[in-house]
Amino acid sequence: MNATRKPHPLSRDTLALVWDVHTAAGVLAAPLLLVILVTATALPVHGTLMAWADPFVRAGAAGPGHAHVLDGVGAVPVDGIELHLPGEAGGLAERTVEATDGTEVVRWVDGSTGASVPERSHIVRDLYYLHFFYHLPKGAWLAGGVGLVLSLSLLTGVGVHLRDLLPQLGRLRRRPERARRADLHTLLGTVLSLPLAVVSVTGAMLCLGTVFAGAHVVTTFAGDRGAAAHELGYDWAIAEGAPTTAPLPDVDTLIARARAELPGLDPHWIKLSHPGADDAVAYVYGHLPGLARLGAQVDLSLTDDRVLRVAAPRTATPTATINRWGVALHFGDWGGLAVRLAYVLVAVGSVALTLYGVAVWRLRHPTGAFARGVEVATVVASAGLFAALSAALLSAQALPLDLPGRGPWQTGLLFAVWGLTVPVAARWPARRATAALLTAAAAWLAVAAAWSLLATAPGPAALLASGRVAMVVTDGVLLAVAAAAALGARQLGQEVTR
Amino acid sequence: MIGPWKRRDHGRGRTLVAVVASVPLTVAGSIVVARWLPGGAELAFAVAWLGAFLAWPWVVLGLLALRDGRQAAWVAAGVGFVLGVLCVA
Numbered sequence: 223m224n225a226t227r228k229p230h231p232l233s234r235d236t237l238a239l240v241w242d243v244h245t246a247a248g249v250l251a252a253p254l255l256l257v258i259l260v261t262a263t264a265l266p267v268h269g270t271l272m273a274w275a276d277p278f279v280r281a282g283a284a285g286p287g288h289a290h291v292l293d294g295v296g297a298v299p300v301d302g303i304e305l306h307l308p309g310e311a312g313g314l315a316e317r318t319v320e321a322t323d324g325t326e327v328v329r330w331v332d333g334s335t336g337a338s339v340p341e342r343s344h345i346v347r348d349l350y351y352l353h354f355f356y357h358l359p360k361g362a363w364l365a366g367g368v369g370l371v372l373s374l375s376l377l378t379g380v381g382v383h384l385r386d387l388l389p390q391l392g393r394l395r396r397r398p399e400r401a402r403r404a405d406l407h408t409l410l411g412t413v414l415s416l417p418l419a420v421v422s423v424t425g426a427m428l429c430l431g432t433v434f435a436g437a438h439v440v441t442t443f444a445g446d447r448g449a450a451a452h453e454l455g456y457d458w459a460i461a462e463g464a465p466t467t468a469p470l471p472d473v474d475t476l477i478a479r480a481r482a483e484l485p486g487l488d489p490h491w492i493k494l495s496h497p498g499a500d501d502a503v504a505y506v507y508g509h510l511p512g513l514a515r516l517g518a519q520v521d522l523s524l525t526d527d528r529v530l531r532v533a534a535p536r537t538a539t540p541t542a543t544i545n546r547w548g549v550a551l552h553f554g555d556w557g558g559l560a561v562r563l564a565y566v567l568v569a570v571g572s573v574a575l576t577l578y579g580v581a582v583w584r585l586r587h588p589t590g591a592f593a594r595g596v597e598v599a600t601v602v603a604s605a606g607l608f609a610a611l612s613a614a615l616l617s618a619q620a621l622p623l624d625l626p627g628r629g630p631w632q633t634g635l636l637f638a639v640w641g642l643t644v645p646v647a648a649r650w651p652a653r654r655a656t657a658a659l660l661t662a663a664a665a666w667l668a669v670a671a672a673w674s675l676l677a678t679a680p681g682p683a684a685l686l687a688s689g690r691v692a693m694v695v696t697d698g699v700l701l702a703v704a705a706a707a708a709l710g711a712r713q714l715g716q717e718v719t720r
Numbered sequence: 721m722i723g724p725w726k727r728r729d730h731g732r733g734r735t736l737v738a739v740v741a742s743v744p745l746t747v748a749g750s751i752v753v754a755r756w757l758p759g760g761a762e763l764a765f766a767v768a769w770l771g772a773f774l775a776w777p778w779v780v781l782g783l784l785a786l787r788d789g790r791q792a793a794w795v796a797a798g799v800g801f802v803l804g805v806l807c808v809a
Contacts, residue, residue: 239785242731374777423773434772437747441807442754442765453765540766 244378269310275343282312290336366429455542463499606643733789
């Protein structure tokens, strides 16, 4: 059979080098990469999860508009007020008030009535923090480094299979085990190489961009930070005056002013910086209509009617355009639901790709403390994190709503469960540990969905009647994921006993 | 051990050089492109900005492809010196 295969385009030595780099980069980065990828399976639909996790948010707003979204704010000077307006929240705003001493108070607010509740779920915050390693000092740099290593692994992976990329697509041997794992790894890698290359490079740009920009500021721009910021698209209007208790602006008016500059702007984020100061600024960020819904922002003066800056594709420098596309391509928010679901599938496939890659390597290195350590870390970062996130989702439904510090309790539970998966992974063989963790995750997810369906108000009938279909669909998806995890655990369990 | 580290050609040296030198070399290369690429400053900076993130894996592979750690160190130092001069020229 080998006689019919064409020679590899790379020389023997080069191929050996490329192969070794592919293996080393993949294996060493796998545990950290899996943390990024496992969280990436949920982040494209984070808005839906955010709404699902709190009864007030899942019900949505009583009416349109934001007339009362700032009610109760402004009695004392505040440094800033942020409003997140996720579409999945049904018209509600997540309002963050930043005090002058640096503390923040986060509440969900119904802009039509002024009704509000404190932020009671940290599930999406935890997902983001884990994805970018924000729990660690300079964690985003580590995440960016992992993105670069992933790009190296992808490049060398393509190099290894340069001879037979297309034929590999049709090859999926069932036996022996090593061939099955290798074929699955290669198949997934071939299919996912392009989207993974995009998210790895754009992720590295997001995480390392500010550091990299610093090098250009002192050289290319001769210390001119303003010129560099303009070129990069970061030249926001800055408010430096002292905030006061002057009346706060009407948010609907701000949105209308932004839309006058950028027709069709769908606002997702508004910030009032130093409200009441002589140079107070409002930033209105959102997506523009079109085939690719790119981000755009209007900076407005809060003391007069001036438009301070319009950051949109039509005004962007080439580098700002690259950054705008980088953000859109990384987060998958350039399209609608179909695009976001495609990103979920890419993330799920990438988890499998990484696990099969480590599994292939482990079969070649069945002994040794290093190989076992990588295996344990891989199980903890994949099935262990999945189980911990499932427990956090259950806690989002089951913890009493009036529990003080409910959000931090969720975060604590997530890390406690994740920590407990370490001895499970260390004590048992990988398959048995993975099966046990998947079983636990399946049970927690199923209970979370059942709790949401049966015990959380508003119930499914009321949600469907009010058009909040996504909340009920989320329960169904969680039940489906629980069933898939249970099936996976069962199959792994059978392989253990076989 | 894994990969080139198990071979006899002192792959650890090359790897060390590649890990340590690839980032500053890539950044310096990006600065040189931004300063010297013809076609306008805006376009040059855009090429330099995106190019650095795309080029880093190739820089790593290039350093690893050298004969051993000593050669990789000399090449990294030489290229780094030239890029450094072009950065400040």
